[in-house]
Amino acid sequence: MHFSWFHLIPxxxxxxxxxxxxGFCTFxxxxxxxxxxxxxGKPEEALIPQQGVTLRGFFEVxxxxxxxxxxxxxxxxxxxxxxxxxxxxIFILMNNLxxxxxxxxxxxxxxxxxxxxxxxxxxxxxxxGVKENGIAYFKHFLGPLIWLAWLMLPIEIISHLVRPxxxxxxxxxxxxxxxxxxxxxxxxxxxxVPMVFYFxxxxxxxxxxxxxxxxTMVYISLATAHDH
Amino acid sequence: MKSxxxxxxxxxxxxxxxxxxxxxxxxxxxxxxPLFAIAAxxxxxxxxxxxxLGQGKAAAAALDGIARNPGAQGKIFIxxxxxxxxxxxxxxxxxxxxxxxxxxA
Numbered sequence: 001m002h003f004s005w006f007h008l009i010p011x012x013x014x015x016x017x018x019x020x021x022x023g024f025c026t027f028x029x030x031x032x033x034x035x036x037x038x039x040x041g042k043p044e045e046a047l048i049p050q051q052g053v054t055l056r057g058f059f060e061v062x063x064x065x066x067x068x069x070x071x072x073x074x075x076x077x078x079x080x081x082x083x084x085x086x087x088x089x090i091f092i093l094m095n096n097l098x099x100x101x102x103x104x105x106x107x108x109x110x111x112x113x114x115x116x117x118x119x120x121x122x123x124x125x126x127x128x129g130v131k132e133n134g135i136a137y138f139k140h141f142l143g144p145l146i147w148l149a150w151l152m153l154p155i156e157i158i159s160h161l162v163r164p165x166x167x168x169x170x171x172x173x174x175x176x177x178x179x180x181x182x183x184x185x186x187x188x189x190x191x192x193v194p195m196v197f198y199f200x201x202x203x204x205x206x207x208x209x210x211x212x213x214x215x216t217m218v219y220i221s222l223a224t225a226h227d228h
Numbered sequence: 229m230k231s232x233x234x235x236x237x238x239x240x241x242x243x244x245x246x247x248x249x250x251x252x253x254x255x256x257x258x259x260x261x262p263l264f265a266i267a268a269x270x271x272x273x274x275x276x277x278x279x280x281l282g283q284g285k286a287a288a289a290a291l292d293g294i295a296r297n298p299g300a301q302g303k304i305f306i307x308x309x310x311x312x313x314x315x316x317x318x319x320x321x322x323x324x325x326x327x328x329x330x331x332x333a
Contacts, residue, residue, distance in 0.1 A: 073306060166317055173320035176327070211313040218310065 005103045022107035025094045029087070035059075062090075073217045081220060084124065088117065089213040092171065096205035099179055100198060106175060108208075114171040118164030121216045129223030137223065167215060171208055178204045261333065268329035275322030282315045 006012050006020040036059040040046050050056055066086040070078060092108060099106030107113040129137040141160075143152025182197045290308040294301050 072302075169324060170313065170317040170320055173324050174316075177320070177323050207309070211309060214306065214310055215313065 002105070003103055004105065016110075017105045018107040018110035018113055021095065021098060021104060022113055025091060025098060025107065028094060029090060069213075070217060073214065074221045078221075081128075081217070085213050085216055088121075088216060089209050092117065092212055093205065093209035096175060096209055097202070099175065100201050100205070105179075108171055108175045109179060111168060111172045115164065115168035117171070117212070118167035121167060121219065122160075122164040124216070125219040125223045128220050132224040133226070163219060167212060171212055174204060174208045264329050264333035268326040268333065271322050271329060272319075272326040275319045279315055279319035283312055286311045286315065 004017050004020070006015075006017070006024070012020055035055070039054075039056045040059065041056075049060075063082075063086070066089065067079065067082045070082050070085055074081060095106045095108045095113070097106075098104045099109060126137075141153055141156045142149040143156065178201050182194060182201055185194045185197050286308060290304050293304050
């Protein structure tokens with residue numbers, strides 16, 4: 001049994017590590033969002049930017065970056081997707097980064113968490129597609145030509161069912177591999193050399209959270225695309 | 229090229245000749261034995277070789293595009309990341325299989 005900060009609290013010993021980390025991250029996100037809500041003030045006041053570096057400016061930079069990312073990938077008329085994709089991104093990023101601290105193992109290091117995120121994305125993009133295109137959404141499972149439908153239907157169904165699996169496996173495998181590399185080099189030489197792998201780990205954490213939300217956006221925009 | 233082919237053939241031949249010996253050893257113990265270790269190493273090794281070739285091609289094409297037209301950097305970046313992620317995911321599948329195999333060794 002490896003060390004975990006959460007296991008210092010006796011009431012929490014019986015829960016697995018990834019559940020505790022996921023709960024802790026959710027708690028952090030909730031606290032940060034309440035803080036953001038508190039500092040942003042009334043809508044009329046929020047129009048005028050504050051001077052200097054403030055907490056409100058910090059949150060505004062994050063929200064603006066996320067919404068410009070969503071706009072650049074999905075086009076200008078998808079503002080309603082910003083909160084859900086931003087939440088996914090921030091949750092995964094905080095989980096990943098928490099794994100770099102000694103004594104925490106990230107929830108994304110466990111396939112249960114990442115598969116849950118993947119299944120959520122699966123339901124999300126199917127819901128978005130049905131909402132946008134109605135019953136015609138299911139027509140795209142039949143492929144471009146109706147006499148090829150018998151061939152395209154199984155292929156499309158399999159490729160859609162594999163998407164949550166591949167989303168989950170990608171995140172899980174990257175984080176596990178990254179932390180395994182880090183722990184091996186920490187065992188080899190505890191001083192100096194692991195620094196490089198901490199930087200690599202930070203890079204991987206960002207890129208994987210980014211890739212997860214990017215693929216979510218791509219799937220949603222594929223599902224909501226209109227046939228012209 | 230010829231000497232490379234010959235040495236590769238020699239390597240593979242020794243590998244396949246050695247397999248029955250490993251298999252006999254494996255049957256004696258309760259765990260999988262060295263065969264699983266070789267399988268894990270081959271799985272991640274071959275996958276990493278193929279995946280890095282693919283990622284190199286994608287990154288080279290993206291850098292070519294940016295060098296020809298530096299203004300297109302922002303537009304090239306996101307599709308490049310998507311392509312790299314999709315290529316890398318196959319390597320990650322192999323990594324997971326290698327983890328599973330090395331757990332049995």
